[in-house]
Amino acid sequence: MHQRLSLSTSRRLALVLGLASGLAACGGSQEPTLPPEAVPNEGDGVLGQYVWAGGLRRTYTLFVPDNPGGQSLPLLIVLHGAGGSGQGMRSAIGLDALASRRRFVVAYPDGLGTWANGLGTSADYNGIDDVGFIHTLIGHLAANLPIDRRRVHVAGFSDGATMCYQLGCRLTTELASITAVSSGVTIFQELYGKPSEPVPVQLISGTLDPIFPWRDVVTTARQWAALNDCRTNKTDTLPDSPDDDIQVSRTLYSDCDAGADVRLFIVVGLGHTWPGATWDPTIVSFSASQQVMDFAVQHPRGS
Numbered sequence: 001m002h003q004r005l006s007l008s009t010s011r012r013l014a015l016v017l018g019l020a021s022g023l024a025a026c027g028g029s030q031e032p033t034l035p036p037e038a039v040p041n042e043g044d045g046v047l048g049q050y051v052w053a054g055g056l057r058r059t060y061t062l063f064v065p066d067n068p069g070g071q072s073l074p075l076l077i078v079l080h081g082a083g084g085s086g087q088g089m090r091s092a093i094g095l096d097a098l099a100s101r102r103r104f105v106v107a108y109p110d111g112l113g114t115w116a117n118g119l120g121t122s123a124d125y126n127g128i129d130d131v132g133f134i135h136t137l138i139g140h141l142a143a144n145l146p147i148d149r150r151r152v153h154v155a156g157f158s159d160g161a162t163m164c165y166q167l168g169c170r171l172t173t174e175l176a177s178i179t180a181v182s183s184g185v186t187i188f189q190e191l192y193g194k195p196s197e198p199v200p201v202q203l204i205s206g207t208l209d210p211i212f213p214w215r216d217v218v219t220t221a222r223q224w225a226a227l228n229d230c231r232t233n234k235t236d237t238l239p240d241s242p243d244d245d246i247q248v249s250r251t252l253y254s255d256c257d258a259g260a261d262v263r264l265f266i267v268v269g270l271g272h273t274w275p276g277a278t279w280d281p282t283i284v285s286f287s288a289s290q291q292v293m294d295f296a297v298q299h300p301r302g303s
Contacts, residue, residue, distance in 0.1 A: 053136040054129040060109040060137060061086050063096045064145065074151035074176075075141060076296055077107045077134065079160025081182075082114045082121065089157070092277045098293045105145060109137055115156075115163040118191040130163060131170050138174055153296040155179035157274045158211070165192065165220075172196045177299040179292045182209055182272050184217030189227075198228040198260030200299040204288050206270025214266050218251075221264040225253035228260040238286070246270075248286050258302075263295060 050059045065073070076099065080089040086108030090096065099106045114121035116128040123130060134154070141147055153176050156164040161183030168178040169192035177200040184205060185191070201224040205217035225233065230253035238248040246267060253262035265286075273280040276287035 051133075051136050051140045053133040056112075056128075056133075058109065058133050058137070059086070060107050061090055062108070062141075063090070063099055063104075063106040065100050065103050065105070071103065072146045072148035073103055073105050074153070074296065074300075075105045075107065075138070075147045076292070077109065077137065077152070077154045078292075079109065079115060079154065079156030079163050080111065081156075081158035081160055082111075084111075084157075084160075086110045089160075092279055093274055093289045094276065094278075094287075095289045095293070098289060102293055102297060104293070104296070105141065105147065107137060107141060109133065111160070111163075115159050117159065117162040117166050119162060119185075121159065131166060134167055135171055135174065138171075148300075149174075150301040151176050151296070152301075153177045153179075153292075153299070155181065155292045155296075156183075157181045158183055158272065168199045168201065169193055169195045172199055175199065176301040177202065177296055179204070179295055180220075181274050181288050181292075182206070182212055184212045184214070184220040186216055186219045186223065188220065189223070194227060198256060198258040199224075200260045200262070200295070201228075202263040202265075202291065202295045204265045204267070204275065204291060206267045206273065206275075208269060209272045211272050218264065218266070221251065221253070221262055225256070225262040228253070228256040228258075228262060230254060230256035230260075230262060246286060259299070263291075265291065 050057050078089055078095065080086060090108045095106055111130065112123050112128055114123045116123035116130040118124060138152055142149060152174060154164050154167050161180035162185055164178040164180045165185055165188045168175060169188065172195040179202040181204045203217050203221050205212065205214045207214050232255045233251060233253045235249060235251040238250055246269060249266040251264040267275060267286060274288050276289055
């Protein structure tokens, strides 16, 4: 993508929406189906049902580690791609096992077909307020579970990853970090405005992604590093694994304001996917879920 919405950008956005349509054809509706109106009963929505946001009944599923006791727990919110669902994402990426060991609550909200991330999605056209939804969800879970508000993180894939950029800019003071998998949006400041303070950001992409090209992801990482006033950067290659023949380039932007470093992984030969997800078992040794969890653990707010 370029700083202006060029013809190539328009084609890319059409490809994103086309992917959403293709995914929908495999098990969902292309256009978002708004949930039916209902009167919520007291207590509904506490553990994986729904919250009310923007006049709509918004659903989610939830993982809570066993025996939380009186401990405050970090919260990770994971956003699925276009045409997906929270439960589908939960089943595919294996985060619950990691969250159990790290004592994380993980929420998997459902978009309404797509996320209203400003790229002309169906949710945008329907006037959905997904920023308001995530804000409401955070407050709702914190009111009903011992959530540590200094450790609230978001991660997303594709359409959901683009939504993470928007949340980083518009819910800055509520989030400790964001991770975007398979999305690069070089015009995110034009779309969403600048964050009110530095935000730690992690980006993961593949060199064969046809929807969000890896060079755009690299540019997006550099822009976040500039916003966070990161003063040093270093690029290396992760050690090869005997499990598969892949190469992963890692760039660390560090010495940033408020400890808000930026981390970029580029996986050679990887397409538009979440590395390690069950829908794409070709990449064995590099797990996006592991990277998401490690990054969140390392970045509480105010660190």
